Amino acid sequence: MGTYLIKNVDVCVADSIYIKGEKALVAQNDIDENTVLFMFQGEATDKRTRTSIQVSADKHVEPGDFGAYTNHSCSPNAQIVAEYDEKNNIAQIVLMTIKPIKKGEEVTFDYATTESTVTEDLHNKKCLCHSSNCRGVITGFNDLPLKDKMELFTKGLAASYLQIEEHE
Numbered sequence: 552m553g554t555y556l557i558k559n560v561d562v563c564v565a566d567s568i569y570i571k572g573e574k575a576l577v578a579q580n581d582i583d584e585n586t587v588l589f590m591f592q593g594e595a596t597d598k599r600t601r602t603s604i605q606v607s608a609d610k611h612v613e614p615g616d617f618g619a620y621t622n623h624s625c626s627p628n629a630q631i632v633a634e635y636d637e638k639n640n641i642a643q644i645v646l647m648t649i650k651p652i653k654k655g656e657e658v659t660f661d662y663a664t665t666e667s668t669v670t671e672d673l674h675n676k677k678c679l680c681h682s683s684n685c686r687g688v689i690t691g692f693n694d695l696p697l698k699d700k701m702e703l704f705t706k707g708l709a710a711s712y713l714q715i716e717e718h719e
């Protein structure tokens with residue numbers, strides 16, 4: 552359970568452009584770079600789901616009936632910034648644009664920037680983001696090639712709890 556502290560009226564849940572039969576967050580107007588699309592506060596749990604967002608090494612937040620429709624892209628136009636308050640087990644997640652978004656475009660973020668792994672039903676599923684640098688499949692951060700991990704860190708896009716080194 553949780554609450555939206557901010558819900559930008561310029562985005563709404565509508566039919567996905569990329570994934571037939573699925574919903575997405577879609578821009579209803581042109582939106583500037585660095586705009587908050589939603590801010591959600593909720594209790595963290597140990598459970599990863601298809602729609603949950605990872606907020607620490609082992610905690611996840613279910614973003615409710617809005618943020619849950621943010622789809623993945625390998626070349627996203629938005630980014631999740633999460634803060635986890637361990638003492639109260641509460642997390643705040645913010646979806647911010649990282650480039651200008653045109654009216655009618657789908658809002659996306661790169662799942663590999665927040666999730667160390669993804670759920671079984673998403674893992675290695677064909678990615679439909681259609682970007683020129685598409686990785687081909689959806690994975691969490693841990694399953695990215697090293698050069699992609701380095702790139703996400705260099706650009707400041709990877710969440711702080713993600714680890715480049717693999718411990719085997």
Ligand SMILES: [Zn+2]
Pocket residue numbers: 624625626678679680681682684685686687688
């Ligand atoms: Zn892709």
